[in-house]
Amino acid sequence: xxxxxxxxxxxxxxxxxxxxxxxxxxxxxxxxxxxxxxxxxxxxxxxxxxxxxxxxxxxxxxxxxxxxxxxxxxxxxxxxxxxxxxxxxxxxxxxxxxxxxxxxxxxxxxxxxxxxxxxxxxxxxxxxxxxxxxxxxxxxxxxxxxxxxxxxxxxxxxxxxxxxxxxxxxxxxxxxxxxxxxxxxxxxxxxxxxxxxxxxxxxxxxxxxxxxxxxxxxxxxxxxxxxxxxxxxxxxxxxxxxxxxxxxxxxxxxxxxxxxxxxxxxxxxxxxxxxxxxxxxxxxxxxxxxxxxxxxxxxxxxxxxxxxxxxxxxxxxxxxxxx
Amino acid sequence: xxxxxxxxxxxxxxxxxxxxxxxxxxxxxxxxxxxxxxxxxxxxxxxxxxxxxxxxxxxxxxxxxxxxxxxxxxxxxxxxxxxxxxxxxxxxxxxxxxxxxxxxxxxxxxxxxxxxxxxxxxxxxxxxxxxxxxxxxxxxxxxxxxxxxxxxxxxxxxxxxxxxxxxxxxxxxxxxxxxxxxxxxxxxxxxxxxxxxxxxxxxxxxxxxxxxxxxxxxxxxxxxxxxxxxxxxxxxxxxxxxxxxxxxxxxxxxxxxxxxxxxxxxxxxxxxxxxxxxxxxxxxxxxxxxxxxxxxxxxxxxxxxxxxxxxxxxxxxxxxxxx
Numbered sequence: 080x081x082x083x084x085x086x087x088x089x090x091x092x093x094x095x096x097x098x099x100x101x102x103x104x105x106x107x108x109x110x111x112x113x114x115x116x117x118x119x120x121x122x123x124x125x126x127x128x129x130x131x132x133x134x135x136x137x138x139x140x141x142x143x144x145x146x147x148x149x150x151x152x153x154x155x156x157x158x159x160x161x162x163x164x165x166x167x168x169x170x171x172x173x174x175x176x177x178x179x180x181x182x183x184x185x186x187x188x189x190x191x192x193x194x195x196x197x198x199x200x201x202x203x204x205x206x207x208x209x210x211x212x213x214x215x216x217x218x219x220x221x222x223x224x225x226x227x228x229x230x231x232x233x234x235x236x237x238x239x240x241x242x243x244x245x246x247x248x249x250x251x252x253x254x255x256x257x258x259x260x261x262x263x264x265x266x267x268x269x270x271x272x273x274x275x276x277x278x279x280x281x282x283x284x285x286x287x288x289x290x291x292x293x294x295x296x297x298x299x300x301x302x303x304x305x306x307x308x309x310x311x312x313x314x315x316x317x318x319x320x321x322x323x324x325x326x327x328x329x330x331x332x333x334x335x336x337x338x339x340x341x342x343x344x345x346x347x348x349x350x351x352x353x354x355x356x357x358x359x360x361x362x363x364x365x366x367x368x369x370x371x372x373x374x375x376x377x378x379x380x381x382x383x384x385x386x387x388x389x390x391x392x393x394x395x396x397x398x399x400x401x402x
Numbered sequence: 403x404x405x406x407x408x409x410x411x412x413x414x415x416x417x418x419x420x421x422x423x424x425x426x427x428x429x430x431x432x433x434x435x436x437x438x439x440x441x442x443x444x445x446x447x448x449x450x451x452x453x454x455x456x457x458x459x460x461x462x463x464x465x466x467x468x469x470x471x472x473x474x475x476x477x478x479x480x481x482x483x484x485x486x487x488x489x490x491x492x493x494x495x496x497x498x499x500x501x502x503x504x505x506x507x508x509x510x511x512x513x514x515x516x517x518x519x520x521x522x523x524x525x526x527x528x529x530x531x532x533x534x535x536x537x538x539x540x541x542x543x544x545x546x547x548x549x550x551x552x553x554x555x556x557x558x559x560x561x562x563x564x565x566x567x568x569x570x571x572x573x574x575x576x577x578x579x580x581x582x583x584x585x586x587x588x589x590x591x592x593x594x595x596x597x598x599x600x601x602x603x604x605x606x607x608x609x610x611x612x613x614x615x616x617x618x619x620x621x622x623x624x625x626x627x628x629x630x631x632x633x634x635x636x637x638x639x640x641x642x643x644x645x646x647x648x649x650x651x652x653x654x655x656x657x658x659x660x661x662x663x664x665x666x667x668x669x670x671x672x673x674x675x676x677x678x679x680x681x682x683x684x685x686x687x688x689x690x691x692x693x694x695x696x697x698x699x700x701x702x703x704x705x706x707x708x709x710x711x712x713x714x715x716x717x718x719x720x721x722x723x724x725x
Contacts, residue, residue, distance in 0.1 A: 108436065108437075108438070111434030111436075111453075111456075113431065113434075113456060114431075115431070115458060130434075132681055133434075133436060133680065133681060133682070135438060137681040201678065354718075355524065357456065358455055358456060358460040358683070358714035358715065359456070359682070360681070360683060360718075391681035392681065395677075395683075395718070395721055396724075398718055401719075
């Protein structure tokens with residue numbers, strides 16, 4: 080579906096996701112899908128975790144970044160790349176750039192999770208810290224662009240969304256006949272790519288987003304029928320603090336059935352549950368999907384749910400739950 | 403190969419492993435195999451992690467316990483089951499018993515990892531704590547057997563070894579043409595099953611064990627050509643503190659090429675590396691395999707190595723490394 084609006088030239092379609100998949104297949108990890116009968120029984124539905132926490136750089140973001148840089152290379156565009164990121168997109172871009180022997184510059188909020196800061200550094204990214212506001216992040220990036228860096232946006236771009244959508248292409252192969260595809264909602268890159276892929280591949284699928292109450296700008300925007308561009312953000316889910324992108328919001332309006340909001344307490348409970356049943360540490364942003372099932376069981380009861388576990392980059396020394 | 407000795411009736415052959423696989427396939431999780439180019443580059447070989455840390459109950463032990471209880475059920479044997487275990491076999495037995503609506507009793511050393519104690523409880527096992535010596539573990543179990551419980555030994559049993567061997571059957575399918583199969587060595591259940599499966603399925607394979615220096619009874623036994631039955635154990639690898647089983651040692655002598663010993667410092671370094679590159683927390687016992695590659699790179703250089711990551715049951719509040 081091409082949409083007739085200001086973003087018409089840029090909105091991804093399913094073919095873009097398939098192209099992305101062919102570009103990045105050798106570079107990304109085809110992540111496993113895990114399920115557990117006891118966990119299913121506890122939550123009242125059949126849950127398949129698509130483990131992007133086990134993706135290279137510990138998050139799905141490596142898919143989008145790899146695709147965006149593959150497109151640059153295809154087009155013969157040389158030069159340093161830059162972005163702003165709370166961490167996962169930054170680490171992903173740093174590694175995708177390093178693979179191509181490019182330099183990368185990442186503007187990061189000074190309250191970023193330490194694990195994510197170190198991942199950016201380990202992958203060869205140069206970090207510029209900023210205040211943790213959307214405005215400061217964007218200003219930091221502007222300065223880099225003035226110096227000639229190529230911007231690789233974290234979520235509002237056809238190549239990024241298409242790359243993120245490849246996770247659902249894999250998921251639909253690994254786990255046929257899903258009733259529901261469920262992803263976190265932050266800037267909207269993951270849910271948009273997922274929704275486009277899911278609608279193309281899975282008949283009668285329901286696409287649901289999970290958003291922290293403390294960063295529920297997308298749920299509020301859907302309610303108001305119009306994107307809000309400010310929200311007083313307060314959530315443990317550090318990866319979901321961004322405001323949904325303008326194009327992303329349009330795609331969400333047209334392809335996503337529902338966004339469920341969840342409390343931080345529920346997110347922490349969900350992190351603990353996944354640790355107990357799967358021995359995986361997932362980051363709070365990822366845990367929103369499990370929290371959504373707990374918060375709104377009627378949407379999932381007895382159904383076959385593919386849930387994207389978006390990342391696993393947590394700070395080990397300050398886990399928010401006791402085992 | 404049936405061996406002509408005191409254990410001749412009990413020693414597993416490859417057919418036992420295939421039978422085990424057909425019995426437990428619906429109950430165990432086919433665990434993923436992960437690889438990472440940066441990690442490979444750092445360690446100088448091509449490593450495929452068989453992620454039994456993502457097995458149900460967080461360890462490969464669920465394979466052997468499931469097989470042993472399936473055999474009981476096939477033979478119409480009712481009744482409570484019992485074992486001694488530092489934790490992973492206990493949690494595995496508890497869950498395998500719960501699936502069959504049996505009660506289970508687990509003798510555990512009073513210094514067991516908290517995560518493992520809680521896993522046994524969550525899976526419905528009854529715990530009897532004992533002093534952390536082999537003698538006390540065995541005495542605790544004797545008392546349970548006197549009460550009529552059926553013993554399910556942790557490693558020295560044909561059904562247990564056969565169950566553990568199923569991980570390598572999967573691995574050989576998931577990742578063909580391995581040069582080396584590498585597993586931790588504790589009581590010997592995993593390495594024996596792995597070696598029997600590997601020798602049957604992979605031509606010219608080298609089978610290597612990894613053992614902590616502070617529990618190197620198997621390496622010492624191989625050196626002396628005779629099983630030592632005492633070792634002053636001192637290692638962080640809580641899952642490998644048992645003395646190798648008598649039958650297990652015989653199988654190891656005949657099927658394993660080498661056992662490499664590793665220091666606790668190296669084990670901790672390996673845990674941190676796996677966290678950095680894979681965002682998986684693996685227990686110290688599992689990290690011995692990566693530590694062995696670091697300690698003895700010449701055995702692995704340029705080769706294609708399948709490494710069994712045996713478990714992921716760590717105490718989050720006392721991780722031995724900084725990220």
